[in-house]
Amino acid sequence: MARFPFSAIVGQDEMKLALLIAAVDPSIGGVMVFGDRGTGKSTAARALASLLPPIMVMDGCRYGCSPDAPHTCPDPCESNKASKRPVPFVDLPLGATEDRVLGSLDLERALRTGEKTFEPGLLARAHRGFLYIDEINLLEDHLVDLLLDVSASGENVVEREGLSVRHKAKFVLIGSGNPEEGELRPQLLDRFGLSVEVRTPREIENRVEIMRRCASHDADSEAFAAQWAEEDDKVLQQIARGQKKLAKIEVPDSVLIDAAGICSAVGVDGLRGELTLMRAARAFAALKGAKVVKRDHLLHVAPMALRHRLRRDVLDESGSTARIDRAIAEHFK
């Protein structure tokens, strides 16, 4: 069954943009999606993964080595040939154990033949793709720590059970959760690059459109995908163009000053916020095909780059998005 096409998702523009920015610049550090159940969070993430062009992977490599950098994994890559594989999309189950995520000693082989071998885990499978964690707020803390650490460093280091293994694990981390069901610790939240808030569309027309599209997807997913292939192709080209432009795009000093200004106005301390804001603005400008990053680009991505970094004020009821909008309005009067 064909996946639901990315471009067929109704509304949810901010989430789609955040995902595209992460696809253009994976170093942005993951996307956290806040929202109720049934708002199409995982559908969008999956759709993006299946939209991207297949990647070349060394045959039989358990770590997804790219032919550009073969033999960089702990296993000696046996084959010298590479073949196409879809971009990996790993859906981390809620009850996943550390063993399964990191990888572990291959017990069976250890006991039978006495060989000490490493059995790669989900992190190895997600290399060069997406790692999606639904309900990340319900995931055990030590696992969240670990995941954020690996996603930031791009490398999984295992030092346990007499094993000492390191392998590449570069992936876009996408977390989702409903704050009503338990929150993520602020220390962890800060480490996500972007965050978006999704709501279900409330307008009847949009809801009917969703029903209509889901019904045609259910009835004949291939035909539905074909119908949207052209739109999806446009998105794909946009990403490819963005990736190409990213390195060359200029960030003028005035924009850097603006970024620092917004961060101090909303009270985000730490370099991480400022850097992410700048990176997001650059990726957004690249997606738009601009040569230079402009203030508009910066302002457009400021909420998603900063909203989760604001100091929580228990007694302040106004949402973080409103606080950022207010700060921007005051700063650029």
Added chain:
Amino acid sequence: MTNGLADALLAARLLAADRKLGGMVLRGGGPARDLVLQALRGLLPTDTPFRRLPGHIDEDRLTGGTDIAASLATGSLVLQRGLLAEVSGGVLVVPMAERLRTDIAGRIAQALDNGGGFLLVLLDDGEGPDERPPLALMERVAFDLSLQGVRAADLHCDMPETAVAGGTPSLESEAMSALAATATALGIASIRPLLQAAAVARAHAMLGGQDSVRRADLEAATRLVLAPRATQLPSEPEAPPPPEPEREPEEAERPDNDEDDDSVPDIPEDLLIEAARAMIPPDVLELIASGRAQRSARGGGAGRRTGSALRGKPLGARPGMPGGGVRMALVDTLRAAIPWQPLRRREPAPEGAGPIRFRRDDLRVRRFEERATTVTIFAVDASGSAALARLSEAKGAVELILAQAYVKRAEVALVAFRGTEADLLLPPTRSLTRAKRALAELPGGGGTPLARGIALARQLADAVMSRGRTPFLVFLTDGSANVAADGTSGRAQANADALAAARGIASAGLDAVVIDISPRPRPEAARIAEAMRARYLPLPFADAKALKAAVTLAAEPQKKRA
């Protein structure tokens, strides 16, 4: 309410007609539930797998993987098929679904999302809205039906018959709009119920042998899918219409019912919304009235149970089976097996045996010590005597402690008592959002039913303990009870009852602290604390910060013990 059973049987027919509907939740109703399961079995082809999911299932058994014990015994790789694979194309019945662990629920949800091809039947024996099956699963099944109140006489009904498959009936735009408007009016934010309602309307039309969806189909979809998930009442129309007559459930089931208005454009949205109002089950209505509908976001009662075999301080190994997240202690396993090697070598070698011969008894698994999650239960006196200024200070303290708990990931619950009643305002949660809302909505004034407040806090503490967590009780009161346990007013009886309830806390061995929030410290609160064997903290001039410091201090020794 006898149409619970008829609805459930209709749901079974719809599920048999369209597997994409996911499944159903059946709340309560022992024999009636068996009847529905039997009906569902009868509707499906005879060789359909029908499996029950035991709550203790481990991950390997659920999703398949290496069978370690068998692999070691035979010396070759033995794979086992997971239950989820075995049940493909069949029905997975989850008894006691409200106690299903979230990790298991997550796996099942994932399997459903990836086209698992099975119907999920969640049997829900939970009491009240805070004890429900995991939301991740509730969202993925179309029907949430209550069989409570089904009488024995209702059980003698005809088993539904297998439907003849027809073409997929069409669903017009107007009908979609009507469903979407109804969902919005009922306050259903998620898109899933809406998609399910559309699918149910289609399946219902198909059962009727129609080629398009009619009003009766939309009404059935509203009654079965949307109404049980309502979080608000549809707003009143301008002119109050005459009360809707109770619909006969059988009407919807007759395949060839002649509705007088059978073409879709005749369904104004308002009519469907109006009908939906009458279809909201009474228990959901009650929830909406109390402002708690769909906020029971805990996601399953026993969900948060964390295995001490998974993390924490290492304690050494013990014999046991690895799997389900329990890790094998390799060195200890070898140590257990080595002394027996000379003896075992005398026996004929099993095929493919390695250099070391293992038995199942040799297996050792790791153990970890884990500190249980603390749940701080606040019991707040919101009566008139605990003047309103004090109440806002208590609120402030709870919020401050909460902010701290949320960094430490401890949980907080809130009980308030005033007038003649004690209420659970907030079941144990880590969610700041919910806690803030519950606090903001906390009203003050009225009598002091202290006994009831203590009793409810105790009940909650017992529930917390039964889930393997450590409760800690914080009472904020001035101790001057004036409403007795039976709800009658009278200071003497009220005080006696409060002291009795307090002694109950002591005999249950619960840790507690009583914070006297009266303007001047009074002997009543001190006596309550004494009966509870709790710490007594008179805080005549305390602000929120001082309260917090006091509670944190009082909780210290208890933490060390945990």
